[in-house]
Amino acid sequence: MSDFYSAFEARFRGSRELIAARLRGYEPFLLPLAALYPGGSAVDLGCGRGEWLELLGQAGFKATGVDLDDSMLAACRERQLDVIHADAVEHLQRLPDASQALVSAFHVVEHIPFESLRTLVREAHRVLQPGGLLILETPNIENLVVGSSSFYLDPTHLRPVHPLLLTFVVEEGGFARTKLLRLNGDPLPTSADIGLGHVFGGVSPDCSVVGQKAAHAASDPAFAPAFEADWGVSLAQACGAYDGAIRAQWRAQWRAQEQAQERAQELTKELLASSVQSLQTRLDRQATDLQRARDELARFRGEVNQMRNEVRSELQNEVAALHQALHAIHTSRSWRWTAPVRRVHAGVRRVxxxxxxxxxxxxxxxxxxxxxxxxxxxxxxxxxxxxxxxxxxxxxxxxTPVSPSPAAPPPPPIRLFQDLRSVKLMSAIAQSEHADAPVVFITKDGHVD
Incomplete structure (x- = not known):
């Protein structure tokens, strides 16, 4: 089983260099502690391949590793690291009070029962010196991919431990100050590039609770930057960033739609203005044509009135000439001499x-x-x-039917009108002046009927 887990760690946990690079993230806590307890003792429970033990040695601590996997311990011994084959809780119980500056357990709490976890926390508080640190790291089930998938890849995992529960257990264990860290993840991308995958897998895949045992007030300022800093990406931050990106996209789309609508309205206004201008031009042209037609009609009416006046004047002249001709006939000597003949003729016609x-x-x-x-x-x-x-x-x-001769062309309307008017006027004049005399018609060309 030990060989299997060693191969499993090498396949899925990552290389020693990768793990060492991730563990350097704890230096903001480690360096003030090394300054508080130079050469202090530290114990790492479940030390594995020893990456953290090497980092503690580089910081000046006297570190001891505890593990039950012989293949892991063999890898540590090859690097001249101080390791012990023992159970983690039992080893803590054997340590004297206030003997350690640091107690750590990386990816251990998910392998042990909950009561063993509480015991581990209480024993760690007992063996730590004032101001000493407890570090408990575990997979972060706030990461939905970790909580629903990758956590169950390790067959030795018993159950996930929620970050808030782990924080509460450390606080309940008597530690004066705690800090929840979210680790080993990448920062969220900008709002323009964030997607649903960052909500599922963008949360920091590991979390850690750092507890500090009560110490003198003089040591607090050195640890303040580490305890007050923001660590990693939470699920709430990922959801908020995604929601913000969605809102930004919606706002951008809404703004684009508004701009498109504004542009459409502008184009509509331009088209309407162009249509109104074209219609106005057509109306102006039609008004010009109508005015021209009115002018032409007025000119035609003037010509008609002028023609009417000319015809009236000509008719008046002709009537005056007819009056003179009739007067000349009636006052002529032949008219007086032929009066008896006309009377006899009229009597003969009547008989x-x-x-x-x-x-x-x-x-x-x-x-x-x-x-x-x-x-x-x-x-x-x-x-x-x-x-x-x-x-x-x-x-x-x-x-007897006679072949019709070609009809003479009718006289012009005005001339025919003048002839008819002349005949009617002559008849009326003759009847008015000489009621007892026969009517004589004299046409314009001088014929007497």
Whole structure:
């Protein structure tokens, strides 16, 4: 079994150089003690390969190692170290009171029952000189990897000892001052690099309780720096650092989101401003086009009004000319001389109209009775087209279809309007001035109808 544990220590605990480097972390306690008790006695319980014994010898102590593993003791004897094959508690019980300046036990308390631990603490207090130190180091189960995994790698471990319980046992054992140290770990990285792995495995893997027996007040200041300093990384510190890193990341992400939102708002404002500017430009352009259309409409209205005034003036001139022409006709000698003829003509038309209104229906009946009468009437009427049109309306004889001649282009709207207005005005003037005279129409080109 001893050979197995020696090989196990060499594989999993680390090299002698590594362990020696870790043990130098106790120098803030060791150097004031060496100054208080030069050449003082020290006992290391469970000395193992003797790294701590060598360090004590270098500090000037007269150190003795105690262990039950013969292979470990053989390694110590090869280095000329003072070691004893014995049980740790039994060896303490054999030592005289106030005979030791230092009692140490590195990774021993997890191998012994709890009552043996309490006995070890009481016996260490008895054998220590005033101001002497007790050092108890054990795996730190605050490290979640150690407490849940690596602690159970050693088959000789009985149970883990919580750091706070170990501190209480030392205080209850009568030591005047205690200090909980967290050892052999790396400092936490910066908040930007910390992760969940540092919470699980970043806590110091080992812890130690250093107890000091009551001493004269003059020796206290020398040990004050060591007892007042912060040692290692606790679970609370690792969790706090991780929480701080998470909060910092969330704050950074939140700030990034705020900046992104602010940038998006700025871009939105810029786009809105650009859209408003573009819309304003379009509105200005449309307003300009509308104003131009209004100006064009006003100009067109002016032209229309001018044209209307010109037409009105021209019509007034034509009406005045017509009045003069009619006045000239009515005051002419020929008009006065032909007055009897016109009266006779009007009387003949009235008599002829009465005769025709009475005789034409009978003639129409006669003509329609035989076809030869229709031919005779048609031949007679063809010689006088104007009479033929009049008679056909009464006799009901259809007109011979005539190919239509090309229609003359209609006069311009203004000229047609002027001609119609001229005819209406002339008719109105003639009827108003000579109600009993026939109406004479004189067109603009000088024809009289």
């Amino acid at each position: 002829a109209g009465k005769v025709l209104r009475r005789t034409l229906p009978m003639a129409r009946t006669v003509v329609h009775q035989t076809s030869w009468t229709k031919k005779i009437v048609r031949g007679a009427l063809e010689s006088s087209p104007s009479t033929a049109r009049f008679v056909r309306r009464f006799l009901g004889i259809p007109e």
